[in-house]
Amino acid sequence: MRTTHAAFIAAAAGAALVLAGCGTDSSDPSSSGASSTSHSLSISAEAGSGAEAQFNDADVTFLRGMYPHHAQAVQMAEMVDDRTDNAELLALAQRIAAAQAPEMDQITGLLAQSGNPAPTSTGHEGMDHGSGDGMMSEDDMSTLMGMSGPEFDRMWLTMMIEHHEGAVEMADTELAEGENPDAKQLATGIVSAQQREIAEMQAMLG
Structure with missing residues (x-):
C-alpha cells in the first residue's frame, strides 16, 4: 500500500508541473501580442526619428535664407522693363x-516638409547687406529704382553679380553641411545657373 500511495503522489506532482509549464507557455496569445506591440512601437519610433532627420539645421538655414534672397532677385529683375x-x-x-x-x-514646399513656414519676401532672417549673402539694402534698392538707361544697366549688373555671388556662397554651404537630398539638389542647380549668369554679366560690363 505504501508503494502504491507513493506512486500516486509522484504522478500528481508531475501533472502539476506540466500544468504550470502550460501556464507560462510563450505561445500564449496575450504574451505574444504584448511582445509584437512593443516591437511595432519600437519600429515606429525609429521611423519617426528618421523622418525628422531628413532636414538638419543647415538645410533649414539655407532654405529660409534663400527664399527672401530669390524674392529680391525677382524684384530687381522686374525693375528692368521700365528702365x-x-x-x-x-x-x-x-x-x-x-x-x-x-x-x-x-x-516653400521643402520648408513645409521640414515643419517650418516660409519667411516673408522681405524678411532677411538676420541677413545684412555686406555680410556675404549678397542681399541689397533698402537704400541700394531705392537708388537703383531712381536710375535709368546706361547708368541703370551698369548699376543693376554690378548689384546682381554681388547678389548671385552671395547665393552661390549660400548654396556651397548647403552642399557642404546639409543632408536633405532635395535641398542639396536645389543648391546644385543654383550654383550651376548663377555661376553661368555671373560670367555673362561680367562680360556685359566689359
Missing part, C-alpha cells in the same frame, strides 16, 4: 525671374 532698352539685359532679367520665382515655390 532700359538694352535687349541683352532685358532677356537676362526675364530668365532670372523665370528661374527663381518657381524655385521660391519649391523652397
